[in-house]
Amino acid sequence: MQSSVQRSYEDAKQLYAKHGIDVDAVLESLANIxxxxxxxxxxxxxxxxxxxxxxxxxxxxxxxxxxxxxxxxxxxxxxxxxxxxxxxxxxxxxxxxxxxxxxxxxxxxxxxxxxxxxxxxxxxxxxxxxxxxxxxxxxxxxxxxxxxxxxxxxxxxxxxxxxxxxxxxxxxxxxxxxxxxxxxxxxxxxxxxxxxxxxxxxxxxxxxxxxxxxxxxxxxxxxxxxxxxxxxxxxxxxxxxxxxxxxxxxxxxxxxxxxxxxxxxxxxxxxxxxxxxxxxxxxxxxxxxxxxxxxxxxxxxxxxxxxxxxxxxxxxxxxxxxxxxxxxxxxxxxxxxxxxxxxxxxxxxxxxxLVPADALKRAELEGDYTTRLALTEEFKMYPFGAVWDYYCEKSGVPVREEWLAEVKAYEREVLSERGE
CATH class of the missing domain: 3.20.20.150 (Divalent-metal-dependent TIM barrel enzymes)
Structure with a gap:
């Protein structure tokens, strides 16, 4: 059964795919940085x-x-x-x-x-x-x-x-x-x-x-x-x-x-x-x-x-x-x-x-600055958070703010024991 993170990721993939963005390939590239x-x-x-x-x-x-x-x-x-x-x-x-x-x-x-x-x-x-x-x-x-x-x-x-x-x-x-x-x-x-x-x-x-x-x-x-x-x-x-x-x-x-x-x-x-x-x-x-x-x-x-x-x-x-x-x-x-x-x-x-860079560049080259601005603004609201959550889950690290609890525990158990 898919987790909620995986389901959100699959939905996000479909949205990005409409603009020719291969989200799986993006995450493969990201892992190499x-x-x-x-x-x-x-x-x-x-x-x-x-x-x-x-x-x-x-x-x-x-x-x-x-x-x-x-x-x-x-x-x-x-x-x-x-x-x-x-x-x-x-x-x-x-x-x-x-x-x-x-x-x-x-x-x-x-x-x-x-x-x-x-x-x-x-x-x-x-x-x-x-x-x-x-x-x-x-x-x-x-x-x-x-x-x-x-x-x-x-x-x-x-x-x-x-x-x-x-x-x-x-x-x-x-x-x-x-x-x-x-x-x-x-x-x-x-x-x-x-x-x-x-x-x-x-x-x-x-x-x-x-x-x-x-x-x-x-x-x-x-x-x-x-x-x-x-x-x-x-x-x-x-x-x-x-x-x-x-x-x-x-x-x-x-x-x-x-x-x-x-x-x-x-x-x-x-x-x-x-x-x-x-x-x-x-x-x-x-x-x-x-x-x-x-x-x-x-x-x-x-x-x-x-x-x-x-x-x-x-x-x-x-x-x-x-x-x-x-x-x-x-x-x-x-x-x-x-x-x-x-x-x-x-x-x-x-x-x-996760931005349709080729489409933006093409619109700019054609002088279609309306499309350039419209797509730039709309993609600010695309579900990149769902992709990030999946990347974290796939990588075996905490999703969203879950990492903070681990840092707080480390502070209590390790950092607080250190003197000056």
Missing amino acids: KISMHCWQGDDVRGFLNRDQDLTGGISVTGNYPGAARTPEELRADLEKAFSLIPGKHKVNLHAIYADTEEKVELDRLEPKHFEKWVAWAKEQGLGLDFNPTCFSHELSKDGFTLSHPDPKIRRFWIDHCKASRKIGAYFGEQLGQTCVTNVWVPDGFKDVPADRLAPRQRLKSALDEVFAEELNPAHNLDAVESKLFGLGSEAYVVGSHEFYMGYGLQNNKLICLDAGHFHPTETISGKLSSLSLFTDGILLHVSRPMRWDSDHVVTMDDELLDIAKELVQGDLLGKTHIGLDFFDASINRVAAWVIGTRNTIKALMRAM
Whole structure:
């Protein structure tokens, strides 16, 4: 006997089929998309190498909800719980400070061996891993500069750290059989108007050239560079601006990372995807929710997320786009934050697939803007929720808000037992 979820799904399939949309095929495509879930939501960007360091580089986490992960084992347990409530098989995005080792090791001396436990766990869970050098919250980044630092000794430290990070990323890709994206972001910039905008960018370009000098197997590791408009402590000038990294990425065949919170508050990244896709072999997305600034709120299914998904699907960009999440909220249950943000991202992609894109494009090409608008609006009310419920049920994860009860139980049984 069919469940109510299955019956609703069959009814929805018939409605979508009238417009030539194969819902079964949509769900097959959706299952192949991997979202890179960021580990730093689980412990408020503290990591395990320099846990006592104050957060710097414009990183700011608000709230003190109980249950933050204190050890790699706790963080992995929390990630497992979150993934058990999310349909599909995905990836985990690690920062360098999340090394799992008893050895006292500096960032510039990190090696793959310091992440062996993460790799063993990822193999066991069937997950991929992505990576990031951690160019913040360190004694040598406290003045706001890393790869563009005027002191060559400090610059050397960060160059060596980024080089080591690339090798760790390649190790992840080789061991797991899934390409690792290693993304470089640095907080470098001035709080007030600089006298010289060029020299720091010259130093950054030279440093990046050295970081990327060694050729690595692209099947194992892909390099990405990430820009930012401004940050706390770099309100007037950021060395790694969008224009800088756009030029550098295009010239050096690197993925250009577009972070939803790293642009002007009225600027969106959805409109940039089609242009960027014409000139690059790949794109990295950091899906976040800026609220007046780069505040990294938990991703909700808002207009910008839906527009990002629409551009990726209708522009046939999913094959060249790596989708990751980047937010941190300590005012709510951290596992719930992962689940909400990741499910919403997948849900938005599914909704974009459940639209008669060919009919809309044909109407537009024929100048029939009436049909374009009418269909766009009508499909906002089509039963995509029934398709999502079925996808969750089929994937063995909770349907609708049923996942919240599991998170609440996990909070009572596990998170509440953790001390400071």
